[in-house]
Amino acid sequence: MSITPASVPVLPRGVRLHHDRVRDTWVLLAPERAIRLDPVGHAVLAEIDGTRSFATIVATLAGKYDAPPERIAEDSRGLLTGLLNRRMLELTE
Amino acid sequence: MTARPPLAMLAELTHRCPLSCPYCSNPLDLLRKEAELSTGDWADAFRQAADLGVLHVHLSGGEPASRRDLEELVVAARQAGLYTNLITSGIGLTERRLKALDEAGLDHVQLSLQGTDAAMADRIGGYRGGFERKMQVAEWIGATGFPLTLNAVVHRQNLHQLPEALDMAVRIGARRIEVAIVQFHGWAMRNRAALMPTRAQAEEAKRIVEEARKRLLGTLVIDFVPADYHEEYPKSCMGGWGSTGLNIAPDGTVLPCHAAQTIPHLSFDTVHDRPLREIWYDSAAFNAYRGDDWMPELCRTCDRKHIDHGGCRCQALALAGDAGATDPVCAKSPLHAGLRAKAEAFAAGPDDNLTYRTLPPA
Numbered sequence: 471m472s473i474t475p476a477s478v479p480v481l482p483r484g485v486r487l488h489h490d491r492v493r494d495t496w497v498l499l500a501p502e503r504a505i506r507l508d509p510v511g512h513a514v515l516a517e518i519d520g521t522r523s524f525a526t527i528v529a530t531l532a533g534k535y536d537a538p539p540e541r542i543a544e545d546s547r548g549l550l551t552g553l554l555n556r557r558m559l560e561l562t563e
Numbered sequence: 564m565t566a567r568p569p570l571a572m573l574a575e576l577t578h579r580c581p582l583s584c585p586y587c588s589n590p591l592d593l594l595r596k597e598a599e600l601s602t603g604d605w606a607d608a609f610r611q612a613a614d615l616g617v618l619h620v621h622l623s624g625g626e627p628a629s630r631r632d633l634e635e636l637v638v639a640a641r642q643a644g645l646y647t648n649l650i651t652s653g654i655g656l657t658e659r660r661l662k663a664l665d666e667a668g669l670d671h672v673q674l675s676l677q678g679t680d681a682a683m684a685d686r687i688g689g690y691r692g693g694f695e696r697k698m699q700v701a702e703w704i705g706a707t708g709f710p711l712t713l714n715a716v717v718h719r720q721n722l723h724q725l726p727e728a729l730d731m732a733v734r735i736g737a738r739r740i741e742v743a744i745v746q747f748h749g750w751a752m753r754n755r756a757a758l759m760p761t762r763a764q765a766e767e768a769k770r771i772v773e774e775a776r777k778r779l780l781g782t783l784v785i786d787f788v789p790a791d792y793h794e795e796y797p798k799s800c801m802g803g804w805g806s807t808g809l810n811i812a813p814d815g816t817v818l819p820c821h822a823a824q825t826i827p828h829l830s831f832d833t834v835h836d837r838p839l840r841e842i843w844y845d846s847a848a849f850n851a852y853r854g855d856d857w858m859p860e861l862c863r864t865c866d867r868k869h870i871d872h873g874g875c876r877c878q879a880l881a882l883a884g885d886a887g888a889t890d891p892v893c894a895k896s897p898l899h900a901g902l903r904a905k906a907e908a909f910a911a912g913p914d915d916n917l918t919y920r921t922l923p924p925a
């Protein structure tokens with residue numbers, strides 16, 4: 471499965487964002503895994519709500535951070551593909 | 564040496580279990596129900612663990628479902644802010660209990676697999692009807708919606724079922740499978756001749772896992788623990804002693820790993836003695852094998868010391884008679900050749916003399 475602009479990413483049950491107050495960082499928690507997120511990673515994952523498409527998410531982030539959409543699309547696609555392969559993300563479309 | 568905060572905690576809620584697997588990682592001196600921590604003690608330990616930096620708690624045993632307060636314990640762990648994973652054989656779980664665990668906020672279930680058919684699974688688990696029940700529970704887990712990991716413990720007697728275990732994981736909708744070749748601690752030490760895989764099996768398992776990882780990318784995540792008696796380098800046990808995780812035994816003893824109590828010169832605090840934070844950072848036992856000051860010259864000067872930390876301390880004790888020695892699994896250890904010969908001899912042992920785990924006589 472690969473991510474297209476129309477894909478709607480969703481964090482499946484058992485995978486959730488968590489603020490690690492001891493290390494003062496955001497992490498993505500999944501079975502046996504805790505992935506420390508940098509601010510960019512957190513910004514991307516925080517936009518995922520199971521209803522908005524990848525294209526919408528990229529456009530939103532581009533507006534918010536005043537950055538070129540192509541770069542945001544590339545960065546987020548890399549992150550999300552990695553999560554897909556590890557069963558930490560699903561696509562509903 | 565300043566330690567970093569721990570990431571994970573294994574909460575061994577009880578040693579009680581309906582099964583009696585001959586490789587159970589519980590100690591030979593199993594604790595009875597009377598010795599177990601109360602619900603409140605566990606809730607307090609979960610809060611302390613979260614304050615210390617723990618993110619994942621693994622609710623384990625024995626069989627955690629043997630605790631009638633399991634649902635309450637899940638609520639307490641979630642309230643503390645922990646990611647909750649239930650490690651179970653499935654026996655003792657009903658549809659109703661799974662619903663209650665769902666409401667309690669349980670994040671994930673890890674179901675153990677003793678074999679892929681009743682003949683194998685029930686013989687290894689020492690519990691007739693266990694396999695059928697487990698398959699029923701797996702269905703309920705799926706229906707409840709829990710994400711599922713299968714935990715296949717494999718050894719000489721069931722390694723031929725590995726391909727079927729992988730298929731089964733996909734079929735029942737597991738997202739992950741842990742394929743763990745039996746590690747020789749606890750009860751497994753008594754069963755080395757019955758369980759030791761042959762070298763050919765150990766190699767074949769690696770090949771099967773590698774092939775399946777490619778074929779099932781994005782469908783099934785496969786974690787693999789190789790047969791370390793047949794390896795060239797030891798495993799990085801617990802990611803390094805006192806570096807990433809801790810265990811709490813049913814009676815509240817806080818341990819760097821589940822076999823740590825086999826090291827006779829160390830003494831371990833319980834949650835009744837001192838705060839968890841103090842035990843983690845300041846206790847002699849947790850500091851005993853941190854960093855590399857304790858290492859023998861062989862490891863201290865080796866470029867792999869940050870990869871495997873000199874291997875497993877409990878295995879060094881069991882095989883070299885010294886918990887501070889290089890793990891004899893390592894090809895650089897003077898004991899390696901002897902261990903290899905032993906592994907071959909065990910692998911040629913008979914299949915039919917399993918020593919099942921049992922409670923010590925009262």
Ligand code: SF4
Nearest residue numbers: 580582583584587625
């Ligand atoms: S290894 Fe077997 S006997 Fe030991 S706790 Fe797990 S299911 Fe029970």
Ligand code: SF4
Nearest residue numbers: 862865867868873893
């Ligand atoms: S010598 Fe020690 S550090 Fe080096 S590989 Fe062997 S066990 Fe690991």
